[in-house]
Amino acid sequence: MALEFRCANVGVTDCRASFKADTAEDLLAQVAAHAEKVHDVALNDTLVNYALTTVVER
Ligand SMILES: [Zn+2]
Numbered sequence: 001m002a003l004e005f006r007c008a009n010v011g012v013t014d015c016r017a018s019f020k021a022d023t024a025e026d027l028l029a030q031v032a033a034h035a036e037k038v039h040d041v042a043l044n045d046t047l048v049n050y051a052l053t054t055v056v057e058r
Pocket of ligand 1 (some may be wrong): 007015016017034035041
């Protein structure tokens with residue numbers, strides 16, 4: 001079982017990036033780096049909480 005996050009699930013419909021990790025902490029680290037580099041967005045608590053609501057287990 002792994003956690004999965006997709007940019008498309010938070011409304012970034014033109015981004016096909018997806019991330020997988022065993023823990024939410026690892027996942028958020030990957031997502032934060034991607035958001036900053038690709039989308040020029042710095043994750044704050046609100047964005048992190050929203051992102052976590054869209055994470056699915058696979
Ligand atoms: Zn993205």
